[in-house]
Amino acid sequence: MVFDGIILSILIGFLRRGSIKGFAYLSFRAGWIFPLLLLVEILVFVFQTSYSWVATLSAPLFMVIYIVGLIFLWLNRKMNIGIMLLFIGVLLNFIVMVLNGGRMPVSLEAATILDPAYAEAIKNGLYGKHAVLTDRTLVGFLGDVIPITDPYPKDQVISIGDIVMNIGIFIFIQHVMVKTNHPEEVLTSTQIEGR
Secondary structure, three states: OHHHHHHHHHHHHHHOOOOHHHHHHOOOOOOOHHHHHHHHHHHHHHHOOOOHHHHHHHHHHHHHHHHHHHHHHHHOOOOOHHHHHHHHHHHHHHHHHHOOOOOEEEOOOHHHHOOHHHHHHHHOOOOOOEEEOOOOOOOHHHOEOEEEOOOOOOOEEEOHHHHHHHHHHHHHHHHHHHHOOOHHHOOOHHHHHOO
């Protein structure tokens, strides 16, 4: 869902006659963190079905990824309101996951719109990041309980946190593409911190 939000936000930015040149001038505090987290998450996702030890460690690894990601977003929260909303969305997802063994609860009722094999995989614990939402799930309303289907081109089940994250992504990207007309107007997080 986050990837979809990024693509949609960029397309809307172009429709608003924006430009991607502003991205070249962004300067995040501890900017190396984001690509590293992305790489680790991709590696865990790819190898968790091939190596049992990766699957075993996937839940704590995802928790570490969330914690470090939250620190990164907090350090850059003053860049614009979009980053702060992104932080809140990630925090909501983190809360429900940490309260439920490091896995995101998924409503099987909502997941009926998806491939049946996906629900079976969750039931069998084949997805390190997800687990079935049950009566014992804590704060289950923050889990993946919102089904999205037609007219959206890709059926999926998302959380409240995902929605907040995508709103934050949209605001951030619109600010960079449309609100910024000159490179010098792109404020770095360090510059803002010094104000």
